[in-house]
Amino acid sequence: MTSTEPPVRAPLTREAVLSAAASLVIQHGPQALTMRKLAAELGTAVTSIYWHVGNRESLLDALVERTVRELGEIRPRGRTPAARVVSLARALRRELRAHPHLIAMVHERGLTERMFLPAQRALVHEMHAAGLRGARAAEAVRAVQFAVIGHLLVERNRERAPVQRPGEPELWTAATAGDDPALARVLSRPPDAERVFTASIRALVAGLLDS
């Protein structure tokens, strides 16, 4: 006798809103997360969302909280402290690259430091093992941290805007490269982000640990 009623929807919850929001961001990027699209996705009125999460700002805050909480633990590998720091940095990069959109949102909402705390602890441990202490160790930790985040931001951006106008190719010919055709060849091609990252971190850590 109830078969002609409108379909019974599961009652809207804060968690359901957050999950739908996350899936929108993961699938179509942050700009796809509008209150109206979210409501459509959930099959509710736009205004219902407001009752559960306040407004768009606090929705984003909550989403970011969730992402930070869910970020996995990372374990260093390798024998020397330098190798272990490099492995931490690479693992961190891999972890953060898993959900680039969400990470971007974390960053944009100023929670990057907080997200980095577990990694920071591990880094401190390795710096101590390498014989650095106090302000020196702290600065080394921060240098690695900035490098990881910085490279991620640069990469994310390259991926989002791959078309470089006029583009490097026509700008690096053998003539402009100080008679170094091999260099011209490498610089005229888009960089391999992973390679640049690994090389940078190795050099950075080497420079930090022996001086």
Place this chain on the structure above:
Amino acid sequence: MTSTEPPVRAPLTREAVLSAAASLVIQHGPQALTMRKLAAELGTAVTSIYWHVGNRESLLDALVERTVRELGEIRPRGRTPAARVVSLARALRRELRAHPHLIAMVHERGLTERMFLPAQRALVHEMHAAGLRGARAAEAVRAVQFAVIGHLLVERNRERAPVQRPGEPELWTAATAGDDPALARVLSRPPDAERVFTASIRALVAGLLDS
């Protein structure tokens, strides 16, 4: 006899549109650059702007072109190649920090590489002077470039979202710092971006040049 006419406005030009757009961005940030606010600023109808610059996308493109073209030259200082590379990086950072909003737009529109070309040439020169050539030199150039851009992006973000919740202070106590109170003290305070940058670049360049 023409004194009661509406005030004669200088005819709208593409340049006038670009200048007004730039000033809006510099003063109030990229989100303040809406077509309607721009029209209000110029005292014209919104739609007039479209005649001169096409649409919002091409307006941003043109704005970014202009910024890139106006970026000044940078000269290396110092005696050793390492010192000269560090000085290039620091000058670059200072230059880019002068108009953070515009630089952010350049980056978001994928023109960062292009903007970096003059600096890239100078860096290549120094890498050659330091004895690096070919792929090794190219990778070193890219590492420095990524480091400069990366640090800038991280800093810009810290400045935009200075409120860190819960914040590092309560997270770094002597107890959690592996018995290193000096380190805990440094890590519980917000980093001095300039210091971190200089230390990072020095270590990176040292690591790149001697291995």
Place this chain on the structure above:
DNA sequence: ACCTGAACACCGTTCAAGT
């Protein structure tokens, strides 16, 4: 306690119409 539609003040963009 939860959900709704109407309404408001914003967007970018198109288009037909003016000079």
Place this chain on the structure above:
DNA sequence: ACCTGAACACCGTTCAAGT
């Protein structure tokens, strides 16, 4: 060649009203 207002399809948010 240049400028205009009206109109369209989008935003986030508020609010009074429903159950």
